Amino acid sequence: xxxxxxxxxxxxxxxxxxxxxxxxxxxxxxxxxxxxxxxxxxxxxxxxxxxxxxxxxxxxxxxxxxxxxxxxxxxxxxxxxxxxxxxxxxxxxxxxxxxxxxxxxxxxxxxxxxxxxxxxxxxxxxxxxxxxxxxxxxxxxxxxxxxxxxxxxxxxxxxxxxxxxxxxxxxxxxxxxxxxxxxxxxxxxxxxxxxxxxxxxxxxxxxxxxxxxxxxxxxxxxxxxxxxxxxxxxxxxxxxxxxxxxxxxxxxxxxxxxxxxxxxxxxxxxxxxxxxxxxxxxxxxxxxxxxxxxxx
Amino acid sequence: xxxxxxxxxxxxxxxxxxxxxxxxxxxxxxxxxxxxxxxxxxxxxxxxxxxxxxxxxxxxxxxxxxxxxxxxxxxxxxxxxxxxxxxxxxxxxxxxxxxxxxxxxxxxxxxxxxxxxxxxxxxxxxxxxxxxxxxxxxxxxxxxxxxxxxxxxxxxxxxxxxxxxxxxxxxxxxxxxxxxxxxxxxxxxxxxxxxxxxxxxxxxxxxxxxxxxxxxxxxxxxxxxxxxxxxxxxxxxxxxxxxxxxxxxxxxxxxxxxxxxxxxxxxxxxxxxxxxxxxxxxxxxxxxxxxxxxxxxxxxxxxxxxxxxxxxxxxxxxxxxxxxxxx
Amino acid sequence: xxxxxxxxxxxxxxxxxxxxxxxxxxxxxxxxxxxxxxxxxxxxxxxxxxxxxxxxxxxxxxxxxxxxxxxxxxxxxxxxxxxxxxxxxxxxxxxxxxxxxxxxxxxxxxxxxxxxxxxxxxxxxxxxxxxxxxxxxxxxxxxxxxxxxxxxxxxxxxxxxxxxxxxxxxxxxxxxxxxxxxxxxxxxxxxxxxxxxxxxxxxxxxxxxxxxxxxxxxxxxxxxxxxxxxxxxxxxxxxxxxxxxxxxxxxxxxxxxxxxxxxxxxxxxxxxxxxxxxxxxxxxxxxxxxxxxxxxxxxxxxxxxxxxxxxxxxxxxxxxxxxxxxxxxxxxxxxxxxxxxxxxxx
Numbered sequence: 001x002x003x004x005x006x007x008x009x010x011x012x013x014x015x016x017x018x019x020x021x022x023x024x025x026x027x028x029x030x031x032x033x034x035x036x037x038x039x040x041x042x043x044x045x046x047x048x049x050x051x052x053x054x055x056x057x058x059x060x061x062x063x064x065x066x067x068x069x070x071x072x073x074x075x076x077x078x079x080x081x082x083x084x085x086x087x088x089x090x091x092x093x094x095x096x097x098x099x100x101x102x103x104x105x106x107x108x109x110x111x112x113x114x115x116x117x118x119x120x121x122x123x124x125x126x127x128x129x130x131x132x133x134x135x136x137x138x139x140x141x142x143x144x145x146x147x148x149x150x151x152x153x154x155x156x157x158x159x160x161x162x163x164x165x166x167x168x169x170x171x172x173x174x175x176x177x178x179x180x181x182x183x184x185x186x187x188x189x190x191x192x193x194x195x196x197x198x199x200x201x202x203x204x205x206x207x208x209x210x211x212x213x214x215x216x217x218x219x220x221x222x223x224x225x226x227x228x229x230x231x232x233x234x235x236x237x238x239x240x241x242x243x244x245x246x247x248x249x250x251x252x253x254x255x256x257x258x259x260x261x262x263x264x265x266x267x268x269x270x271x272x273x274x275x276x277x278x279x280x281x282x283x284x285x286x287x288x289x290x291x292x293x294x295x296x
Numbered sequence: 297x298x299x300x301x302x303x304x305x306x307x308x309x310x311x312x313x314x315x316x317x318x319x320x321x322x323x324x325x326x327x328x329x330x331x332x333x334x335x336x337x338x339x340x341x342x343x344x345x346x347x348x349x350x351x352x353x354x355x356x357x358x359x360x361x362x363x364x365x366x367x368x369x370x371x372x373x374x375x376x377x378x379x380x381x382x383x384x385x386x387x388x389x390x391x392x393x394x395x396x397x398x399x400x401x402x403x404x405x406x407x408x409x410x411x412x413x414x415x416x417x418x419x420x421x422x423x424x425x426x427x428x429x430x431x432x433x434x435x436x437x438x439x440x441x442x443x444x445x446x447x448x449x450x451x452x453x454x455x456x457x458x459x460x461x462x463x464x465x466x467x468x469x470x471x472x473x474x475x476x477x478x479x480x481x482x483x484x485x486x487x488x489x490x491x492x493x494x495x496x497x498x499x500x501x502x503x504x505x506x507x508x509x510x511x512x513x514x515x516x517x518x519x520x521x522x523x524x525x526x527x528x529x530x531x532x533x534x535x536x537x538x539x540x541x542x543x544x545x546x547x548x549x550x551x552x553x554x555x556x557x558x559x560x561x562x563x564x565x566x567x568x569x570x571x572x573x574x575x576x577x578x579x580x581x582x583x584x585x586x587x588x589x590x591x592x593x594x595x596x597x598x599x600x601x602x603x604x605x606x607x608x609x610x611x612x613x614x615x616x617x618x619x620x621x622x623x
Numbered sequence: 624x625x626x627x628x629x630x631x632x633x634x635x636x637x638x639x640x641x642x643x644x645x646x647x648x649x650x651x652x653x654x655x656x657x658x659x660x661x662x663x664x665x666x667x668x669x670x671x672x673x674x675x676x677x678x679x680x681x682x683x684x685x686x687x688x689x690x691x692x693x694x695x696x697x698x699x700x701x702x703x704x705x706x707x708x709x710x711x712x713x714x715x716x717x718x719x720x721x722x723x724x725x726x727x728x729x730x731x732x733x734x735x736x737x738x739x740x741x742x743x744x745x746x747x748x749x750x751x752x753x754x755x756x757x758x759x760x761x762x763x764x765x766x767x768x769x770x771x772x773x774x775x776x777x778x779x780x781x782x783x784x785x786x787x788x789x790x791x792x793x794x795x796x797x798x799x800x801x802x803x804x805x806x807x808x809x810x811x812x813x814x815x816x817x818x819x820x821x822x823x824x825x826x827x828x829x830x831x832x833x834x835x836x837x838x839x840x841x842x843x844x845x846x847x848x849x850x851x852x853x854x855x856x857x858x859x860x861x862x863x864x865x866x867x868x869x870x871x872x873x874x875x876x877x878x879x880x881x882x883x884x885x886x887x888x889x890x891x892x893x894x895x896x897x898x899x900x901x902x903x904x905x906x907x908x909x910x911x912x913x914x915x916x917x918x919x920x921x922x923x924x925x926x927x928x929x930x931x932x933x934x935x936x937x938x939x940x941x942x943x944x945x946x947x948x949x950x951x952x953x954x955x956x957x958x959x960x961x962x963x964x965x966x967x968x969x
Contacts, residue, residue: 008862103637190728191730193722194722209732215792330939339811490884539887553813564823569817
């Protein structure tokens with residue numbers, strides 16, 4: 001006979017001892033390794049991609065000389081070597097990383113804002129508004145993302161911006177679902193009724209009550225989702241539907257490196273490793289925050 | 297050497313939480329006898345539920361349990377999960393507060409009762425089914441044969457609690473622990489369930505432990521009472537005696553704070569301030585001293601021991617009440 | 624000031640549609656089926672009822688959250704049922720509510736000061752410094768030191784403290800009537816007593832009236848001037864608290880009185896199994912005629928055929944029953960102002 005376990009150790013009637021040292025404890029908890037390490041790795045990668053070329057001269061990622069093609073790692077002047085066309089790999093990693101991160105961030109933010117608002121408003125309003133918004137989202141979900149990406153790439157030409165559009169079709173409904181579920185769960189809470197009875201207007205309730213309560217779920221979902229977006233961008237670029245040659249992205253670097261996999265495995269390995277590190281860190285950070293914030 | 301069915305001595309429970317040790321129960325001793333009902337009374341955080349769960353072995357791994365809990369001579373603390381499982385249901389059973397969460401909503405109720413039976417008795421499915429229907433009749437569920445195939449959501453709260461009792465009694469345990477089993481029920485349903493429990497106790501000769509914060513319940517339905525505060529026992533006596541000669545100021549405060557039908561409307565409730573203490577950060581001396589109207593310096597410096605000051609009546613207080621008045 | 628009732632409820636009906644699988648209408652829950660009562664300025668009216676009685680639904684209907692299906696709620700002379708939007712908000716300003724779950728009624732991401740300020744902002748009271756002053760004032764009134772508590776969040780408060788914050792929020796707009804929906808039921812005994820005393824104190828200091836809803840008759844009787852007993856969506860009996868106790872007229876009231884276990888062992892065990900039997904019927908299919916008849920030991924044929932109407936049998940004491948109890952049917956010793964005596968010794 002499975003028994004429910006005691007869920008609180010302190011009585012609900014016992015106040016957690018207040019502020020003396022609570023602020024210090026909060027600071028120490030924010031620096032806990034499960035958050036600090038992935039965050040540091042992400043900061044390092046992002047910082048490297050965006051800032052390194054600004055402070056330290058790095059060869060251009062395109063237009064390399066054929067004379068310095070195929071150099072192995074640790075060659076002078078090219079710490080990670082060069083690719084078959086002579087481009088410096090480190091430089092391509094950094095500039096390619098920019099693209100991956102930009103796409104990941106942009107798609108996530110678009111999803112968070114547009115999807116989040118749609119979902120919350122739909123759930124809060126209920127009735128016809130809810131139905132209409134949800135059907136619109138159903139249409140968006142029904143689009144197979146990959147086919148859409150192909151269509152956009154074919155029709156408008158592959159580019160970073162088009163990748164972002166295509167992937168947003170994915171992320172907006174996903175965030176909207178999460179926001180809607182979260183808002184519905186809030187609806188039953190007494191404090192929402194209390195807010196309405198206090199006279200607070202609907203938009204203010206959405207902004208000041210619903211948003212802070214639903215945001216942790218959206219953020220943790222966003223972090224986990226960002227990893228997926230970056231991989232998807234990688235896949236699209238790999239298929240030639242994303243960032244066009246010769247501009248680098250981690251995805252198309254892997255695609256290009258495929259051809260010389262046996263001769264120069266580093267061409268695939270290095271971008272893969274960076275991709276792995278980034279996505280893993282995003283996942284770990286997302287999980288740690290989810291645990292910290294008690295999001296289900 | 298005691299001949300009690302359940303003999304708990306110096307039971308203490310600590311929880312390991314984020315590197316700290318949080319004590320929940322500090323050295324509690326009590327016994328349960330067949331055919332008698334014991335009430336364990338206290339507010340939230342007093343340790344009453346944790347104590348009984350420790351005896352049943354239902355605490356999470358972060359709990360460190362010390363002391364002894366002997367059931368018919370066998371030590372229960374420290375038994376392996378397998379051994380405990382053999383005792384649970386057959387010897388000891390527990391009924392919890394919220395039947396909605398204790399019953400599996402996707403399983404038919406009859407099946408849940410049968411399963412409980414078959415987990416201890418070597419009966420085949422149809423024999424177990426018959427027995428389950430008998431049990432459901434015993435707990436006064438109307439039309440048990442027809443309702444055997446119903447799901448929990450088709451029953452009212454009171455009925456669900458009866459089902460929980462049926463499941464708990466499936467293998468005729470010798471000790472039944474009811475943990476706030478009637479707290480979420482209506483008062484009329486509570487009266488029915490309590491009558492049922494006592495009738496079953498008389499029928500089966502069980503020992504019954506009632507955990508509750510409701511003093512009225514304890515006074516009306518039990519033989520012996522233990523009052524717990526901040527993880528320890530502060531007063532212990534036979535029910536009649538305790539309620540007619542309250543000694544511990546905390547118990548008196550509890551009694552005074554309960555709304556009574558006999559009091560006229562708008563009569564102010566005698567109240568003491570403050571809140572139950574954090575058992576992890578108890579001040580020296582008596583844990584009740586910060587809130588006690590009779591507290592003196594001695595109370596704040598030295599914790600009073602639980603002693604049998606009068607035959608059959610134990611309390612832990614330096615300045616106990618006399619005849620209902622504060623000492 | 625007009626001398627009429629502060630709140631007049633007339634024929635309140637509230638129903639909910641139960642959706643079966645697939646969204647098909649499965650049945651209607653008759654949560655409140657024609658409830659009428661008056662509440663006078665300065666009085667506390669208690670409403671006691673068990674699960675399924677509809678008392679919480681009634682409370683919310685009074686506040687128009689949601690509006691009752693039919694009936695009128697005349698508060699300070701205006702029928703709230705006929706109002707919408709801003710006009711409803713204005714009319715409802717002096718009617719506030721305190722809920723059962725102390726933690727659930729406060730937004731966990733807000734601080735105490737913001738929680739208490741919220742109604743002041745919604746009703747555009749004063750400017751920010753004036754509002755903050757009012758918040759401090761009101762926190763002190765409920766026994767919470769503003770300096771220590773204003774910046775805390777609900778998770779840093781105990782249940783009793785959260786309830787005090789909820790009360791502070793309710794009192795901020797200087798209401799005339801506060802509806803307490805099981806406001807102390809989730810609190811421990813000693814904390815419950817503290818909060819009840821706070822209610823009494825505020826009643827005196829601020830001249831408040833209360834509609835006090837609970838399932839505990841002893842609790843309701845302790846705080847109320849008059850008590851109404853509710854069963855399955857209808858009022859059974861309404862009368863002065865003391866009269867309800869000494870001379871209950873409705874068999875259900877008697878059953879409630881007998882079921883309450885007393886902390887006085889001299890009172891003996893309650894004989895509840897003679898007073899009431901069976902299970903509460905479903906509010907989707909209430910019994911015909913008198914709704915209590917399926918559990919009433921005094922039920923006759925007439926009870927199934929004809930629904931009893933509320934009629935006044937004594938001063939201020941009315942009952943809806945075909946066969947009300949004779950006078951003095953109370954199961955307990957006659958009320959005295961003293962707490963029961965304790966005998967020394969065993």
